[in-house]
Amino acid sequence: MKKGILRAYGKYLPLTADTPALSLCEGDTPLVPVCNLGRELSVNLFAKYEGLNPTGSFKDRGMVLAVAKALEEGARAVICASTGNTSASAAAYAAAAGMPCFVLLPAGAVALGKLAQAMIYGARVLAVRGNFDRALEMAREGAARAGYAIVNSVNPYRLLGQRSAAWEICDELGRAPDWLVLPVGNAGNISAYCAGFEFYSELGLLKSLPRFIGVQADGAAPLVRGAEVDDPQTVATAIRIGRPVSARTARRAVEMTDGRFMSVSDDEIMDAQRELASSDGLFAEPASCAPLAALLRLKREGELPKGLTVVMVLTGNGLKDPDSARSRVRPPEEIDGTFEALSEALGL
Ligand code: AN7
Numbered sequence: 402m403k404k405g406i407l408r409a410y411g412k413y414l415p416l417t418a419d420t421p422a423l424s425l426c427e428g429d430t431p432l433v434p435v436c437n438l439g440r441e442l443s444v445n446l447f448a449k450y451e452g453l454n455p456t457g458s459f460k461d462r463g464m465v466l467a468v469a470k471a472l473e474e475g476a477r478a479v480i481c482a483s484t485g486n487t488s489a490s491a492a493a494y495a496a497a498a499g500m501p502c503f504v505l506l507p508a509g510a511v512a513l514g515k516l517a518q519a520m521i522y523g524a525r526v527l528a529v530r531g532n533f534d535r536a537l538e539m540a541r542e543g544a545a546r547a548g549y550a551i552v553n554s555v556n557p558y559r560l561l562g563q564r565s566a567a568w569e570i571c572d573e574l575g576r577a578p579d580w581l582v583l584p585v586g587n588a589g590n591i592s593a594y595c596a597g598f599e600f601y602s603e604l605g606l607l608k609s610l611p612r613f614i615g616v617q618a619d620g621a622a623p624l625v626r627g628a629e630v631d632d633p634q635t636v637a638t639a640i641r642i643g644r645p646v647s648a649r650t651a652r653r654a655v656e657m658t659d660g661r662f663m664s665v666s667d668d669e670i671m672d673a674q675r676e677l678a679s680s681d682g683l684f685a686e687p688a689s690c691a692p693l694a695a696l697l698r699l700k701r702e703g704e705l706p707k708g709l710t711v712v713m714v715l716t717g718n719g720l721k722d723p724d725s726a727r728s729r730v731r732p733p734e735e736i737d738g739t740f741e742a743l744s745e746a747l748g749l
Contacts (some may be wrong), residue, residue, distance in 0.1 A: 405423075406466065407429045407465060407466065408564070414561060421638075427455050427462055427465055430569070431453065432447050432573050432574070434447055436681065440514040442697070444656060445709065445710040445711065446711050448685075448713055449566060449570060449712055452720075456486070458490065458718065459566060461493075463554070463563040466561060467479075467483065467556045467562065468500070471498075478495075479501075479503070479504075479552045480551055481540055482540040483536075483553075484533050484641055486716075489515050489721075491524070495523075503549065506536065513722070530678055532633065553587075554646060555646055559589065560738045564597030566593070566714070571606065574710070578709075579612065582614040582711060582712045583694060584615075585640065588615075590691070595650070611658065612660045614660055615654075616665060616694070618688075620641075621634065636687055637670055637688035637691060639717060640685075669698065670690050673690040674686075674687055675730070684718070686725075692714065695711065
């Protein structure tokens with residue numbers, strides 16, 4: 402039964418008697434065997450289906466703790482900058498906690514579903530003429546001046562809660578996967594996964610850590626390039642980030658596990674999205690398909706060893722951004738409402 406992160410993993414989280422028992426029943430997401438693509442890639446492939454969280458992304462795991470702590474500590478409001486998913490999650494949990502929520506989005510660069518979520522959950526939404534990195538600087542300054550709790554991943558509770566995804570994977574597999582492949586934007590999630598696996602390893606629950614493969618988009622790949630990107634560009638708007646806050650811990654995760662950062666093109670991302678949906682029935686937003694794009698590339702180049710157990714993290718639901726998916730497929734054929742028209746269309 403779904404209990405939410407604070408109940409399921411409370412013993413590993415910094416809860417006190419005064420921490421409110423906030424929950425939208427986040428977490429406990431399925432680890433789906435991706436059979437058809439796994440066969441094509443000759444690996445034992447799983448998808449951690451984070452799009453099934455209450456607001457449709459992995460952000461809920463850390464947001465529940467960050468907002469509960471904000472409430473416990475007496476914050477008057479929460480504030481965040483976001484490429485979309487953080488804002489949807491912050492707005493939902495603030496609503497559940499009865500707190501005001503302020504959201505700064507890069508104007509015109511957020512998928513429609515995410516924008517609609519932040520608004521319907523009742524957040525005050527501001528569209529900043531500038532990119533995500535600028536919006537985050539503004540949110541940090543606003544939080545410091547007003548005494549609001551900032552709920553971006555600069556808030557340590559966010560990453561502490563996000564470790565739960567690593568724990569669920571280990572609890573289910575009985576060990577860590579050989580590889581963990583995930584999209585990297587602000588680099589919080591890869592840092593949280595690493596901390597989660599390390600924590601289990603310290604508890605004696607794991608013998609080895611997975612190799613981390615962090616995937617960025619070609620136009621927004623500061624960790625691949627080793628330099629900040631001033632004007633990040635990609636169809637995967639969730640990871641359109643040029644100055645990742647958690648760059649240092651992300652590098653550590655990759656170096657420590659002999660992993661790597663890679664970047665993939667927008668075309669590879671969109672092809673991977675369609676492959677994942679049409680081969681295995683999983684619809685994830687573009688950013689979440691960067692890992693599959695990377696695996697397909699490694700396979701083509703003969704760099705994907707056979708027989709590995711690989712988990713790719715589907716960080717966000719495909720329904721968040723229907724426009725980008727629809728733009729890559731043929732529109733439906735319109736036909737008359739007659740059996741003859743149906744016969745003709747389907748060759749019956
Ligand atoms: C679907 O919502 O940064 O490397 O403001 O929405 O932890 O940043 C979202 C990031 C991957 C990257 N996949 O995670 C935001 C935001 C999806 C995302 C990432 C994001 P991090």
